[in-house]
Amino acid sequence: MRPCTSRNFSTKEGGSVQQHRALQNTFLTPTNIPRCGIDQHQFCGFGGGSTCSRCKLRSPRQRCQTVLARLAAPEQAEVLRDEDEVVEDWETEWVNDETGASQEVEWFVEDWADNKESSGKESVSGKRLPAEMRCFDTANIYIKAGDGGKGCVAFRREKHVPRGGPSGGNGGNGGNVWAVVDDSLNSLAAFRKQLHYRATPGSLGGGSNRHGANGPDLEIRVPPGTIMRRRDARPGEPPLAELLSAGERAVLATGGRGGRGNASFKTGRNNAPTMAEFGEEGTEMWVELELKLVADVGIIGVPNAGKSTLLSVLSNAKPKVADYPFTTLVPNLGVCEMDYRTTVFADIPGLLEGAHAGVGLGHEFLRHCQRTRALVHVIDGTSPDPIGDYKALRTELELFNTSLLEKPQVVAYNKIDVPDSGDYIDEVREFLLGEGVPPEDIFAISAATGQGVRDLVRRVRDVLDTLPVEAAVRTTDALNMRELPRRMSSADISDFDVEGPDAQRRWTVSGEAIERFAAMTNWDYYEAMLRFQKVLDATGINKQLRAKGVQEGDTVVVGGIELQWSDDQSEGALYAAWREDKLRRGTAWQGTARWPHAVPRPLVASLVVALLMVTVALSSARRDAILPRTDAAQVELWYKQMKEDWDSLTPAQRAQIPDAEEAMDYVKELYNTIMV
Numbered sequence: 001m002r003p004c005t006s007r008n009f010s011t012k013e014g015g016s017v018q019q020h021r022a023l024q025n026t027f028l029t030p031t032n033i034p035r036c037g038i039d040q041h042q043f044c045g046f047g048g049g050s051t052c053s054r055c056k057l058r059s060p061r062q063r064c065q066t067v068l069a070r071l072a073a074p075e076q077a078e079v080l081r082d083e084d085e086v087v088e089d090w091e092t093e094w095v096n097d098e099t100g101a102s103q104e105v106e107w108f109v110e111d112w113a114d115n116k117e118s119s120g121k122e123s124v125s126g127k128r129l130p131a132e133m134r135c136f137d138t139a140n141i142y143i144k145a146g147d148g149g150k151g152c153v154a155f156r157r158e159k160h161v162p163r164g165g166p167s168g169g170n171g172g173n174g175g176n177v178w179a180v181v182d183d184s185l186n187s188l189a190a191f192r193k194q195l196h197y198r199a200t201p202g203s204l205g206g207g208s209n210r211h212g213a214n215g216p217d218l219e220i221r222v223p224p225g226t227i228m229r230r231r232d233a234r235p236g237e238p239p240l241a242e243l244l245s246a247g248e249r250a251v252l253a254t255g256g257r258g259g260r261g262n263a264s265f266k267t268g269r270n271n272a273p274t275m276a277e278f279g280e281e282g283t284e285m286w287v288e289l290e291l292k293l294v295a296d297v298g299i300i301g302v303p304n305a306g307k308s309t310l311l312s313v314l315s316n317a318k319p320k321v322a323d324y325p326f327t328t329l330v331p332n333l334g335v336c337e338m339d340y341r342t343t344v345f346a347d348i349p350g351l352l353e354g355a356h357a358g359v360g361l362g363h364e365f366l367r368h369c370q371r372t373r374a375l376v377h378v379i380d381g382t383s384p385d386p387i388g389d390y391k392a393l394r395t396e397l398e399l400f401n402t403s404l405l406e407k408p409q410v411v412a413y414n415k416i417d418v419p420d421s422g423d424y425i426d427e428v429r430e431f432l433l434g435e436g437v438p439p440e441d442i443f444a445i446s447a448a449t450g451q452g453v454r455d456l457v458r459r460v461r462d463v464l465d466t467l468p469v470e471a472a473v474r475t476t477d478a479l480n481m482r483e484l485p486r487r488m489s490s491a492d493i494s495d496f497d498v499e500g501p502d503a504q505r506r507w508t509v510s511g512e513a514i515e516r517f518a519a520m521t522n523w524d525y526y527e528a529m530l531r532f533q534k535v536l537d538a539t540g541i542n543k544q545l546r547a548k549g550v551q552e553g554d555t556v557v558v559g560g561i562e563l564q565w566s567d568d569q570s571e572g573a574l575y576a577a578w579r580e581d582k583l584r585r586g587t588a589w590q591g592t593a594r595w596p597h598a599v600p601r602p603l604v605a606s607l608v609v610a611l612l613m614v615t616v617a618l619s620s621a622r623r624d625a626i627l628p629r630t631d632a633a634q635v636e637l638w639y640k641q642m643k644e645d646w647d648s649l650t651p652a653q654r655a656q657i658p659d660a661e662e663a664m665d666y667v668k669e670l671y672n673t674i675m676v
């Protein structure tokens with residue numbers, strides 16, 4: 001196989017570099033497109049109206065992404081559709097500020113709310129999460145570990161050190177992405193501001209055996225109780241991490257290995273290798289974060305019962321208190337310090353009848369109750385039907401998750417300072433006793449005046465003391481990878497699949513190790529290509545392709561690299577294909593120091609250098625070291641190609657090159673001598 005004439009690095013999601021480049025000029029870019037070179041874009045911040053710093057796009061971020069997703073790959077659109085961002089006022093025309101071009105777009109996300117509802121993520125039918133709640137306890141972020149640095153091809157050149165040998169250093173490893181618990185955080189709100197997290201890539205290898213520096217790791221700070229899952233996780237796949245205690249950390253994505261420099265490829269048979277590897281790509285993915293609040297005690301109750309007031313009295317927290325339901329939309333945490341002991345209380349927003357089915361954002365709120373060890377059930381003493389409220393809320397807990405009913409609870413009958421409320425207290429107490437609530441767990445308090453609050457907190461502490469010591473309970477079988485894996489991947493290179501051909505006679509070779517190997521092969525070096533061919537032979541890929549009926553000229557795709565099948569597997573044919581590809585791509589300069597025949601045609605002046613280099617190469621006693629694979633057929637091929645280059649020049653161009661005629665004659669003479 002050899003490089004394809006129309007080489008095209010397909011991306012993982014489909015589409016090509018060219019396609020993405022075209023998009024770069026027009027739209028914001030989804031950053032999960034690998035290696036398209038445009039993932040430097042800054043998306044607009046959350047909230048409509050802001051503009052992207054690179055594209056100067058006027059539309060809201062979500063809209064840009066949506067358009068792009070639509071155009072780039074429909075499957076990405078699926079992913080983007082799930083964004084927690086909500087865009088109002090959809091338009092059907094989009095205008096690029098730079099070019100002024102307008103475009104009709106089909107807003108396929110108009111039915112977004114319906115889709116979310118049917119997927120169970122949306123809690124109020126047809127309505128979207130209030131702004132305060134977005135990203136409070138769920139967030140989606142993009143993470144990318146650093147790519148490995150590129151290996152270097154260099155030779156030691158020093159006075160009195162003849163034939164110094166290869167000295168190209170390895171590239172550095174890319175930085176890893178970690179999640180670290182920061183107990184000063186209590187929500188995922190920070191992820192509204194920053195969506196993309198990229199670790200630094202490894203540095204390039206250098207000459208004189210200098211290895212590139214490893215990219216520093218990136219730490220993403222999350223509140224305790226955060227669960228992180230891959231967005232494209234297979235069903236049943238465990239979450240990446242579930243972190244509970246302060247300082248706990250887990251690896252989310254590992255950085256790519258640095259590419260090896262030519263010093264690493266030195267062997268007894270080839271002591272002057274002219275090839276190096278690209279660095280491995282760092283892992284990238286979208287991660288879903290879910291926060292389940294970790295508090296000792298959850299304060300629950302119907303709206304307006306006085307939960308926030310109670311929290312403000314027993315802790316230093318300053319939650320919003322107002323005389324209307326749903327004042328609290330996101331849980332508030334408060335640390336109560338009493339009798340030299342610390343208890344964390346969470347004020348959960350008000351729960352309504354039907355909360356278990358999502359009414360009044362019930363799902364969002366009830367989820368937080370799960371992570372608490374005990375509950376304080378606040379009854380509104382001024383309610384027309386306090387007993388009814390109590391019963392309804394217990395039913396909701398039961399319907400949502402029966403384990404919530406089993407949580408120890410203390411009941412606080414609130415607002416006893418209001419004259420009327422005292423009328424019902426005895427009735428309510430009687431009812432609660434009938435329900436099996438122990439008398440010591442029933443309190444009449446006034447959160448506003450602080451009456452009875454102390455006793456309530458003491459009782460709560462006693463209840464907590466009776467519970468087994470489990471600061472926080474892990475609810476998933478998360479991987480929680482605390483150390484970096486020794487090897488980047490244990491995939492076997494001979495583990496591959498060959499599929500095809502399709503209508504365009506394209507074959508696809510898939511397999512983790514072979515795909516990585518293809519991505520790390522630096523095709524600018526002829527020896528690297530030879531090595532790749534050897535691996536294709538050794539793993540049996542070539543054999544399997546032949547067995548399945550591959551034909552001359554068929555395209556074979558290995559990990560996004562397109563190659564063309566040729567029945568002629570001789571080195572001469574390989575070399576000719578490699579050279580042709582290099583000239584076409586205009587990357588002939590890389591490695592030309594030792595492959596002079598690869599100098600591009602238009603660079604007339606370089607021909608002289610090329611001729612002289614071949615002269616040196618052929619006549620030098622170090623010939624074997626520099627051109628280890630030289631054989632007669634090879635030399636003949638080179639000479640012919642060089643002659644072809646020379647013949648293609650006009651007399652005027654030839655005249656520009658001083659002494660070129662002599663040099664060409666000299667090479668011809670030398671060639672004749674060697675070939676004889």
Ligand SMILES: Nc1nc2c(ncn2[C@@H]2O[C@H](COP(=O)(O)OP(=O)(O)OP(=O)(O)O)[C@@H](O)[C@H]2O)c(=O)[nH]1
Pocket residue numbers: 301302303304305306307308309310320321322323324325326327328329349350351414415416417418445446447448449
């Ligand atoms: N008189 C009196 N009023 C109280 C007491 N506790 C709370 N209130 C009042 O009740 C109203 C609601 O109080 P919040 O603490 O906001 O109630 P909440 O349960 O947090 O309400 P949501 O967050 O909307 O679910 C406010 O006007 C408080 O001043 C109390 O013990 N006595």
Ligand SMILES: [Mg+2]
Pocket residue numbers: 307308309319320321327328347349
């Ligand atoms: Mg409140």
